[in-house]
Amino acid sequence: MSTDSNPSPVTPAASPASGRMLARYLRDARQARQSGQHHLGRQAAANALALCSQPQQQRQRNEALVLLALHLLRLGQLTEAVQYGLEAAAGLDFVAQAGARADVLCTVAMACNEMGLGQDALKYALEALSSARIDGDPLLLSWALNRAGLATFSALGDLEQSVSLLQQAQLQASQVGDTIASFSALTNLGVNYRAAGMQQEVLGNPEEAQRLFLLARQQFEQAEALARQGDNLHSLATSQINLAEIHTNLGDLAAATTALQRSRELSVQGHFTHILRNTELAEAALLHHSGQHEAAAQALRSLLAQGELLEFDMVVLAHEGLYRLYKDAGQFQLALAELEQLRRIEKELANQRSSTQGWAIRKELEITSAQLTAERERLQAERERLRAARLEAEKALADARMNELEQAALYDPLTGVANRRSLDLEGPARLARLGTETGGLAVVVVDLDHFKSINDRFGHAVGDEALKKVAQLITLRTRSSDLVARFGGEEFVLLLQEDVVESTLACCERLRLAIMDYSWQDVHPLLHVTASFGVHWCEVPQTWEQALRAADLALYTAKRNGRNRLQLSGSS
Template structure:
């Protein structure tokens, strides 16, 4: 709801929107629907929110949509956010790129997630912002780990952990250590896994983080402890985790802890205790809609009841196991299909963006190129000469300009027609370019006039190039261009930067020498004005 202050002042609206978005961003992982609601509320405050605030709102909305499973909408929203980031706002750019990485990870498009994460890390390094860089490295580590490369994930986690520790951020350090423990467990390095997880528990014990980070860390110690045959420690960890997971509201953690507890009790021969833990795990999964560990619980219950001769109960759990596995398979198939769709949408969006860039470049080139001859037009000449003159003046480089006119061009048009005249212009442009270096610029100045900018060329070198151009035009096979056209020549005026105060004066000096060439009989290059009597 718009407050009176927000309605009265755009600045107040921006401040209120910022507060709403800060709150929304804290909730996207656990309460994505609330994140979406708060972001929409922020956007509704004013039609004149700053671009950075709009980009932040779209970014936060995208994260909320992603964790609601609305992946295509999320990526559209985040791409829109990227387009709204004001130039130079590197922090916001980094945040949007990281959000794109997270959303692609959630959608199962890990290649794209890694690509966006890598871009975000590059921006974070440019920013020299250790917390942004650490968060981005954490995201990259998650993607690499999910993609089947836990060792590469550990490399990212280690750098992120060092940054968080230097910044004095215990909550995020605990999160990274948890991930490092999981990766080491998956690599079979159980002692190392326990070291990371115990470190996380110790940090959280000194400075408890919001939520249940320590609960997750303790739960993650159970499987490495069991792998190392430290069963008593595993039992103690589970006895602590189950009530604490319930207290902090982590149903997945509570469910998994109960499954592990049930399996451990079954191995110890405590049939009744195992059944109680496993049945409770199933009940929590059904109540909270969490299917992550339910198949494992049903499998353990099936085995327990079958071994005890309780065949009716065993059959019930066997059927439930297959139903859970089928549901998991369907969910996984749906996830893969969604990932493929998102991947297709991303590829199409990238293709469309690439085509748009090409079209934009083509249109931009059209505004800077003479359509008849294909050389630079007057606009590009003005821009390039401005830049080259400034650079030459700053660094003391040589710079020369030649003004060129086709001799008696009107007579060519009158005798041979305008089509022949156009062909002559195109041929001249080709010959001029053939006798220039890649760094030089050939431009059509207007009508039958051309201009050449010789970059970092002395007057002597520029004069040599001009004479080569003039001779090439005079010797060209013009009858092959237009029947009965026997000869075409050029008059040229040449000036260098040192003799002119500014680029306009440089052009004027070259132009004056061009007309001196005309007065002196045409088909010549004039590098300096002749003294008059």
């Protein structure tokens, strides 16, 4: 069985045949993604990347980076997946290549999530969601919703919202007939239900834990059925390890044993080292549940003996398993030693996570800076050439390119949602379409109450964090057809596609309560945030200025009436 070491690319070829080789490697990497043979796909993507040495091969280089990041993720090489993924994202145009950008940001979000970087995972998942909405591909939207759902539970512990996002992802995937995307959404639903069940066990709520475990098993069984239909080796192996773990939680040890045997066979066949190590952990848990404490301890010690080959998360889980074994066996000295070891490991893990986050930030800044410098130099050279040649037609073309670059800046850098420029483009277009499509459009102005006092009392850093959290809460609770934009300062504008005004008001009320009920103490112990909503309902075309003015006046009325409330335009 091969190990998950860094891929060794071929030496770039200098012959004319290199173009054909590049196309073949990219095709092989794409096919391996579909079949789940990620050890083959990783090597093919690395070979393709090594052949992309010419400036005109930037498109192929971007695709090779996207594929390599995905295959590394599936093989458990998480840090490398983040590194290649962020390099790919930095090289992709925000609008013209929004689809590829959404794809690779989904990979980065998943890798961050598996490394325990929940907030980073949510950040990249929401960026992926924005890019998928720009691209308009329903399958990409499914994957972005999937990653946002998983990260929402990891970062915020919000099971209800996580389930909602993952169910939307599964519905999108079913509508386009993509079994791999459907499998992933069902699997992540099961993973979150199981994690929530384990939390309830720790809290001493066995009945609630049992209910959540049964929900998890239902999702895992549906995922397994899909994996068998698609005959994807990685999906099959994943489904078996998930079933083994949930059967163990439910006490069905015979079913768990069968699933573990199948998981081991598939992991060896597909070179899925990460899944194989998960299988070994699950086997130890099964031995523990069946009362074979010494055999379980030996299995965990054997796993830890792999040393540097073992990922940090596996090391932590193995020591946690030993702690529980020794505690249940009454070997309290050994249990205490495992707790002390866990504390040392968690410090190392925190350092590794900080290092990965720091690298990611530096890489984004480095690549973005290089791109801006190169583009600035290119445009300066172009202007000089045009000035010397006095070719007005070419100057107009350069100006058009400058305008195009300006149009790409449609998103607010602080919150990640659309900005006022995007709103000014989209608002009039959507209002003009009214009457030709069913339903209507709500223009909603949202203003954070007493925001100046937040900045004055707690500082602008807390104010900025509050704005980012509000943007996240609104984005996660609106649909892909809606537009969320930061209008300026503490004000947001929403364009909500609804059939009737009552649906709009219900949606805004959910958003108001989500903001009011959020645990703002996590941002600052004394912080509490509420928002006022001004709503203008449109069923026929009208000017953007009229609609925005009406929503703004409704907001003023909501403020006068006591804040933290909704106000529909035209009503008192």
